[in-house]
Amino acid sequence: MTSRNVARLFATAALTALLAATASQASGIAMSPPGSTSSADSSGSTDSTGSLVDRIALPNGFQPEGIAIDAHGTAYTGSLADGDIYAADVRSGEGEIIAQGPGTPSVGLKVDHRGRLFVAGGPSGSARVIDTETGELLASYQLTTDPSFVNDVVLTRSGAWFTDSQQARLYRLPLAPSGALPEADEVETLPLTGDWMQQPGFNANGIAQTPDRQALLVIQSATGTLFRVDPATGDATAVDLGGIALTAGDGLLVSGRTLYVVQNRLNTVAVIDLDAAGTSGMLVDQLTSPEFQVPTTVAAYADSLFLPNARFGTPPTPDTTYQVTRIDR
Numbered sequence: 001m002t003s004r005n006v007a008r009l010f011a012t013a014a015l016t017a018l019l020a021a022t023a024s025q026a027s028g029i030a031m032s033p034p035g036s037t038s039s040a041d042s043s044g045s046t047d048s049t050g051s052l053v054d055r056i057a058l059p060n061g062f063q064p065e066g067i068a069i070d071a072h073g074t075a076y077t078g079s080l081a082d083g084d085i086y087a088a089d090v091r092s093g094e095g096e097i098i099a100q101g102p103g104t105p106s107v108g109l110k111v112d113h114r115g116r117l118f119v120a121g122g123p124s125g126s127a128r129v130i131d132t133e134t135g136e137l138l139a140s141y142q143l144t145t146d147p148s149f150v151n152d153v154v155l156t157r158s159g160a161w162f163t164d165s166q167q168a169r170l171y172r173l174p175l176a177p178s179g180a181l182p183e184a185d186e187v188e189t190l191p192l193t194g195d196w197m198q199q200p201g202f203n204a205n206g207i208a209q210t211p212d213r214q215a216l217l218v219i220q221s222a223t224g225t226l227f228r229v230d231p232a233t234g235d236a237t238a239v240d241l242g243g244i245a246l247t248a249g250d251g252l253l254v255s256g257r258t259l260y261v262v263q264n265r266l267n268t269v270a271v272i273d274l275d276a277a278g279t280s281g282m283l284v285d286q287l288t289s290p291e292f293q294v295p296t297t298v299a300a301y302a303d304s305l306f307l308p309n310a311r312f313g314t315p316p317t318p319d320t321t322y323q324v325t326r327i328d329r
Contacts, residue, residue: 170229171187308323
């Protein structure tokens with residue numbers, strides 16, 4: 001056991017316990033499951049689609065949470081243990097650490113067409129931007145000094161939006177039309193109002209844009225409620241899903257008018273058909289896989305979805321194995 005692994009083990013014990021307890025709490029919420037259930041074929045590590053691997057092995061002890069995939073098919077995952085960023089080819093499964101972490105968690109991730117990876121910093125209250133080509137740290141932002149858990153991020157035309165699972169607010173890094181990153185003092189904070197009621201445990205978690213790109217979608221993990229948020233005012237309105245609770249809701253992905261919601265402790269991805277404005281939707285499918293071990297977030301490539309397995313509830317050690325699982329959309 002190296003000194004780095006020892007530090008990794010002890011530095012994240014409290015965080016793992018918090019995430020596991022939150023997921024366990026969420027899994028106790030009742031859910032009505034109309035719609036069909038599909039099981040994806042993840043029967044081996046070999047290529048089942050003719051071009052993409054079914055699983056990507058991560059370094060032992062990595063503790064993944066977020067995932068992003070660029071247009072070239074490189075998947076990026078971040079470590080809750082020390083913030084390392086691992087990049088892997090979705091065709092071969094081969095990968096390596098491209099950026100050493102700051103010693104604090106890397107949580108939600110998004111990559112833009114300029115090859116910049118936006119990273120949510122969890123309990124550090126920070127966000128950072130990494131050059132995926134060189135691994136260089138391009139910028140770091142202290143979003144808040146309050147008790148916080150900066151959890152996920154989505155990129156829009158106007159900037160990068162981050163959720164905070166401990167505070168009823170979003171943060172925005174405004175991006176210029178040229179793509180220039182903002183200065184440290186240009187970070188914006190948007191309080192969540194309207195229907196939003198802060199609860200014990202984890203609150204704002206996954207975030208995405210509505211299909212018409214006019215508003216934001218945010219899942220409140222503590223209640224399993226999906227909200228539509230006005231990015232100008234912070235007014236949050238519960239999305240009408242016909243009474244469905246998105247229990248243990250975590251990462252979100254919108255593709256066209258389809259919303260994918262990772263339900264971590266349920267080892268399920270809910271598939272929802274949304275209206276363009278994101279004000280209402282219907283559960284149309286539930287995807288699962290025998291390979292799931294508490295998946296947290298989701299990214300798409302071609303006709304596949306890739307999900308990192310956080311394995312919350314499994315005691316993390318330097319030798320604990322972790323992987324990303326591929327399923328069909």
